Amino acid sequence: MKIRYVAAGLALVASAAVQAQANYPSKNITMIVPFAAGGPTDTVARLIAQSMGKTLNQTVIVENVGGAGGTIGAARVAKADPDGYTIFLHHIGQSTAPSLYRKLSYNAIDSFEPIGLVTDVPMTFVARKDFPAKDFKELVSYVKANKAKVTYANAGVGSASHLCGMLFMSAIETELTTVPYKGTGPAMNDLLGGQVDIMCDQTTNTTSHIKGGKIKAYAATTKTRVPSLPDIPTTTEAGLPNFQVAVWHGLYAPKNTPKPVVDKLAGALQTALKDATVKQRFADLGTEPVADNRATPEALRTFLKSEIDKWSPIIKKAGVYAD
Numbered sequence: 001m002k003i004r005y006v007a008a009g010l011a012l013v014a015s016a017a018v019q020a021q022a023n024y025p026s027k028n029i030t031m032i033v034p035f036a037a038g039g040p041t042d043t044v045a046r047l048i049a050q051s052m053g054k055t056l057n058q059t060v061i062v063e064n065v066g067g068a069g070g071t072i073g074a075a076r077v078a079k080a081d082p083d084g085y086t087i088f089l090h091h092i093g094q095s096t097a098p099s100l101y102r103k104l105s106y107n108a109i110d111s112f113e114p115i116g117l118v119t120d121v122p123m124t125f126v127a128r129k130d131f132p133a134k135d136f137k138e139l140v141s142y143v144k145a146n147k148a149k150v151t152y153a154n155a156g157v158g159s160a161s162h163l164c165g166m167l168f169m170s171a172i173e174t175e176l177t178t179v180p181y182k183g184t185g186p187a188m189n190d191l192l193g194g195q196v197d198i199m200c201d202q203t204t205n206t207t208s209h210i211k212g213g214k215i216k217a218y219a220a221t222t223k224t225r226v227p228s229l230p231d232i233p234t235t236t237e238a239g240l241p242n243f244q245v246a247v248w249h250g251l252y253a254p255k256n257t258p259k260p261v262v263d264k265l266a267g268a269l270q271t272a273l274k275d276a277t278v279k280q281r282f283a284d285l286g287t288e289p290v291a292d293n294r295a296t297p298e299a300l301r302t303f304l305k306s307e308i309d310k311w312s313p314i315i316k317k318a319g320v321y322a323d
Ligand code: ASP
Pocket: 035, 036, 039, 040, 041, 042, 091, 093, 154, 155, 158, 159, 160, 161, 162, 182, 183, 184, 185, 201, 202
């Protein structure tokens, strides 16, 4: 008798879950961005959130949970209910944090369900408008001569700007003074105001200020020149061929989010990446939406693992660790 009640109870719970998945989404979805508002990850998130919301017929609200290079936001999502109402947009930092931090409260692979890759974004090495160097070579000489007097803004250990700075300092064997922010949105405000000297950030955040002459651009950290910023030399052209990093973004849900829900989100992501408004904004900002076959759970799962394997030895060699 008792067993029959339990079985009936379980069947009810299971059918409620199936019903909830069929009706998904029936309320607003929160997209966590692990950096401050106004920065490049936030910009990408807001563009795709708006378009995904149209497809899903619900509002996708962007919530900024900045700090500790993206790991605070990641930890929040790892603990969220796996019901599809909390999703997470992060970048390359999802693959570097496991090597940079001695302890993380989550596992970059096992605590999440990948939804799909989102973009590929070049990085630009920039400085305050009146920085005393006419090109990248001069910048390197200046930095070597002035060392810790030069301030480098980043979004904390684990951020893309941190990774780029770490690679730069290791390439020129010179340590600068780093100034961490909750995101490169607020860091850019200080660079514009001249309170910090240099930064490396995604074109999503730097393009309009470079074009407006409000900051100086010295190099693009990519193999080839960025089409939307054709005058900026690559780091290879500027004399540091081993200093290269390109950023990518991925969309995730907490582990155990049901597959039909993840698939629905992946479909909405693919639609967003083909949305004319999104594509135009991305093109203006030098940000490339990925093709459909990369905006999938499987592609992100495989790519994330390959990026963790790629960065782990490089970071170990550089010897940067945070608690
Ligand atoms: N792009 C920044 C970084 O990781 C973070 C941000 O989007 O604010 O350096």
